[in-house]
Amino acid sequence: MDPDELTHLLDAVAAGVLSTADAVLRICTQPYVDAEGFAKVDLHRRVRCGFPEVIFGQGKTAQQIEAILRALITHGQGGLVTRVEPAAAAHLRSAFPEGQHNPVGRTFRIESPEAAGAKVGRVVVVTAGTSDLPVAEEARVTAEAWNCEVAVVADVGVAGLHRLLHELPRLGRADALVVVAGMEGALPSVVGGLVDCPVIAVPTSIGYGAHFQGLAALLGMLNSCASNVVVVNIDAGFNGGHVAGLIARRAGLARLPSTAAATGPAQQPATAAAGSEDRAERESQPLTDAVGPNRPHAQECDCTWH
DSSP: OOHHHHHHHHHHHHTTSSOHHHHHHHHHHTTEEEETTTEEEESSHHHHHSSOOOEEOTTOOHHHHHHHHHHHHHTTOOEEEESOOHHHHHHHHHHOTTOEEETTTTEEEEOOGGGGSOOOSEEEEEESSGGGHHHHHHHHHHHHHTTOEEEEEOSOOGGGHHHHHHTHHHHTTOSEEEEEEOTTOOHHHHHHTTOSSOEEEEEOSOSOGGGGGGHHHHHHHHTOSOTTEEEOOTTOHHHHHHHHHHHHHHHHHHHSGGGGGGSOSOOOSHHHHHHHHHHHHHHTSOGGGSSSSOOOHHHHTTSOOO
16 A cells, blocks of 8 residues: 555545545555465555565466566556566566566566656666676666666676776766676776765676686675675676665655755765765766767667667
């Protein structure tokens, strides 16, 4: 039950249309709905956490995913599914023609009513290599589902640092970065030493033998000497995108005039004020126009999206 539903419920009680006992029963039973006996869909996740429940598609049948999605949609929450297998994706595309399937990131998304609003917060997803794109795309779709402006910078790993330096203006305009890397997992530390925002590091299971299916990258990232780097689980693009989205939304909302008073105490030192002005100037530029003319997302990533 979201705030609008609760308001309608209380109005119905005040108007005498609904008894107090029935209202109490609805409040007690509507935090979740039962989806055909195999899932209890958490409808209060959005009230408690700001975002609706996300469906982990791995291990679920296409029919189970459809039922959970319909429960969310019925209550106006939209829906995001991760780890969607090709057969399940085909079923979902047929059941929900309005949905958006990302075969690279293995996601399926139905936009919530709030998606039409202005984007709040800026996230940049960075990958060390092209092989990291599936995890990066999962992060991108997740941050976009949280209504953030998102850009992807692909294939800028440490074997060719000049590629990363070329993208620094774009990285500097982000509220949060998601850095996805396999092999030895060095890229998040490098990026962390170049930016003034949180870096969410996502290790991937890309690499040879001693990489140990992402363990080497995970341990390397956990031992980063860059103090603004935090780490999520191996191949957990959703977690990286979710945390970055939470951070970016807070930063974006703080920039809005209506929430300016809630951004905390003003910075007093002149150096802090100068830093704020410099960052404000960077943030006034769009993420997609960092260096040179605007380029379509597919060209930025040197890949073709379907």
